[in-house]
Amino acid sequence: MEMVQTLxxxxxxxxxxxxxDRRMILIIDALVxxxxxxxxxxxxxxxxxxxxxxRICGKLKEDHLLQIHLRPEIREGKEKPQNRIYYYxxxxxxxxxxxxxxxxLDKKVQGESTPQQEKKEYFCPLCKAEWTMLDVVDNNDPVRGFLCHRCNTVLVFDPDREAGGHELSTRLNSQIKFIIEVLPKLDAVNIPDVDFETLLSQAAPVYRxxxxxxxxxxxVESLAKPTAVRGMANTGPQSIAISITDTDGPTEAEKEAERARKEEVAQMNALPEWHTRSTVSGLSFGGGSNSAVAAKKDETGDKKPDELVGDxxxxxxxxxxxxxxxxxxxxxARRKAEQEAEEEDEDVEESEDEEFVEISANVSSTGDKRPASSGPTSAADTPTSEDRPSKKVKLEEPANGGDSEDEDDVQFEDV
Incomplete structure (x- = not known):
């Protein structure tokens, strides 16, 4: 463990x-x-x-150098537990x-390596141009050295400014040599997989x-140890029972359970009793499956087979x-409708056979002329026959065969 902690x-x-980021170093030292x-x-x-x-520990948590554990605890004098955060x-x-x-990191360095012939080692301090050896070999000053093609400024030679190829990879390996040498040794060492409870029991106290x-x-023990949390061991079933049967289809117990389930669903979907049975006469009305279910609900286990047949x-x-x-x-209703239709047809035929005759004022109902009246009535009080309007009177003749309702020979005359 000392080698791991040192790494x-x-x-x-x-x-x-x-x-x-220097506080992260102190946090790791404190946890170690x-x-x-x-x-x-x-x-x-x-x-x-x-x-x-x-905030600082969250960055270390993202880099997988630190872990967080939540545990509910109750302080003295408090009733409600609070989640306390532990770091390890x-x-x-x-x-x-x-x-x-x-x-x-090693893959990134090797991927960004530049070939040696394309490496830019000469840099212009004035125009910031970058040149390779082949670019500036034709612009050479024997006294000052290589000159820039743009501004004729003396170029600065810096081979480490952009190292490429195996050189950059070599520098990286030299810097992380302490990691590369320790990792193979750790592969041969058995590092124990400890949980939070074990680490808490080994923790050094903090003196305030x-x-x-x-x-x-x-x-709080009941809340601190959940029974189903992702990552916890031994949370699944401890034993598995397998039953092998010879039959291909469902067993008798499964059939009985399915039948009981269907009956329960049918009773749940059945109409209420006041829908299927009269509240006045107590008679049951047949109406399909719901009525059958209602009839089953009315039946009790105390009835005999003869009583069931009678019902x-x-x-x-x-x-x-x-x-x-x-x-x-x-x-x-059909007969009444036919009778009313026949009566309407008879009324139409009777109205078509009726005739009207004009009867004058001095003619009797039989067609004879009446004598002029010699009473005291004055001419002013009694209008003449020309002044009075004619009236139409319905004349009925005696019916044949004693039938008083026959009105086929009715005549009308003007009066």
Whole structure:
């Protein structure tokens, strides 16, 4: 473990060289010594607030050099648990991340290598032009050296400014030599795969002064150990039972379960009782599968077979009675409609046979002239026959055969 810890601390010092990244070096050193630290303890050691600490540790988490664990804890005097953040180093993941980053770095350097004949080693300090040896060999000053083709300024020779080919790869290997030499040795060493609980039990305590004491907290066991979390071991079934049968189709138990399921679904989809049974007479109306389900619901286990047969025959008889009643009502309505149509035809024929006759004022109903009246009526009071309008009077003749309703010989005359 000492070799692994040395490698991790060296890698952090080699690659995190910016001034703002130097805190990452101190965080890794603290975790190597204390094994596991809570966020408030690490912020106390680093003299940082918790927000800045989480930001810096997030960068290390992205590089797989640091791991985060959440654990619910309850402080003294509190009732609601809070998730506490713990930081630790998973050395197996850290070694894999170092190997991968080294491989990518070496591949990038070899991919960007430039052939030696195309290497630009002469640079103009005035116009910033870059030239190869072949470009400037024809513009040479015996005293000053090679000159720029653009401004005739003396060129600066810098072979390390853009090293290419095997030279850049050689320089890289020399710089990361401490990593390349240690990685093969670590492949031969068995690095234990420890979890958070094991590292927490081995953690070194953090001693605080009296001014920075915090209240102790107790872990919530029921919430701290979930039963199904991605990455946890032994969360699946411990044993698997396999049953082999000779039959190809479903077993009797499966058939019985399927039949019970279908009956349950049919009962759930059945119409209520007041839809299928009369609330006045108590009769059941047949209407398909729902009525059959309702009939099954009405049946109880206490009925005898004879009673069940009697109920079925009674329902059939009542259904037949209702069908006959509907037929008779339809026939009665049809007869009434035909009778009304015949009466309307007779009324039309009678109105066509009627005749009207004008009857004058001095003619009787039989056609004889009446004598002029000699009463005291004055000419002013009694209008003449020319002044009075003629009236039409309906004359009825005695019917033949004693039928008083026959109106075929009715005549009208003017009066």
């Amino acid at each position: 991790v601390r060296s890698v952090v010092r080699a690659f995190y060289t910016n001034p703002e 010594r204390h094994t596991t630290l809570r966020d408030n303890d690490l912020s106390y050691l680093m003299h940082l607030n918790t927000k800045d600490l989480h 180093i998973d050395y197996r993941q850290a070694i894999d991340a170092i190997k991968y980053r080294t491989f990518l 002064d009296e001014a920075n004491k915090i209240a102790p907290s107790v872990v 079925a025959s009674h329902d059939e008889a009542m259904e037949e009675l209702f069908k006959n009643l509907q037929k008779s009502q339809a026939e009665e």
